[in-house]
Amino acid sequence: MEREQRHDMSMSGIGTVASGVYKTVRIDGISKVKGDIDCITLDSNGTLNIxxxxxxxxxxxxxxxxxxxxxxxxxxxxxxxxxxxEMTRCSESAAINGQVTLEKGLISEKVEVSGSLKSRGGVQCEVLSVHGGFNVDGLVNAGEIDLKMSLASKAKEIGGDHITVRRLKKAPILLQLAPVFNNRLMADLIEGDFVDLEYTEADVVRGSEVRIGPGCKIGRVEYKVDFKRDGDAQVGSAKQI
Incomplete structure (x- = not known):
């Protein structure tokens, strides 16, 4: 439907919003939508159940x-x-400040997370920046991956051009009461052109340039150009391919 034919819809308080096609949907309060919403802008402050x-x-x-x-x-x-x-698709960007749970996965150009991302499907994007942690049952695939952990993180496989994993030195006050020093990234396979890891456990790490930093436990490293290992890191075997 053309923009000119769409109408705005707004609701304040507690109530039910009709499904349909809108221009701007603004909700302040607690609202339920029975059915689908097709709109230009959806702006919700409160609790929204669709x-x-x-x-x-x-x-x-x-x-x-x-x-x-x-x-x-x-x-x-x-x-x-x-x-x-179901599936989550954001053609430009997804900015998460808090916690999100996705049943089928996420596809986006750019994903920024400050908090927790959980997905039972894969995560695919060009840029993935996480301050906190993620738990992905499938594949994490991005051109650039920057993970700064204050929460334990996990993925079955991680692939990208440039992969960097660090542990945040200063955790939020609530996380300081938890076993923060157990926060690690766990994966079966991590593969990229440039891979720089800390506090990571993985069966296989494969890349052109690979750095295995402090707190890592890696079963096997396969590298093409360069391999560096911190003295604190544990690596079962390393082979140039």
Missing amino acids: SGSVLGETVKINGTMSIGGNLSAERLILDGMGSVK
Whole structure:
């Protein structure tokens, strides 16, 4: 539907929003949507529960969000907690400040996380920047991966051009009460052109240039050009290929 034919919809308080096609949807309070929402902009402050799918250019959530279907947007901005039962696609960017749980996976150009990303499917993007942690049952595939851990992280496989993993030196106050020093990245396989790891456990690390830093436990390293190992790191074997 053309933009000129769309109408705005706004709601404050507690209530139910009709599914449909809109220009701008603004919700302040606690709201349920039975069905799908097709809009240019979705802006929610509070608690939003959508039984169907969401299609929009900008989806901005401040609070909590639950989507029973797919989420398809150009830009997602989440400040709080959210979950999506089906596939999540953000053609430009996904910015997560808090915690998000994705049942089927995430595809985006750029993903920035400050908090926790959980996905039972794969995560595919050009740039993945995480301050906190992630737990991905499938493959993490990105051109550039920058992980600064304050939470334990896990993925089955990680692939990218440039992969950097560090542990945050200063954790938030609540995390300081938890066993922060157990925060590690665990993966079966990590593969990239440039791989620089700290506090990582992996069966195989493969790359052109590989640095295995402090706190790492790696079963096998395969490298093409250069391999460096910190004195604290444990590496079962290293082979130039």
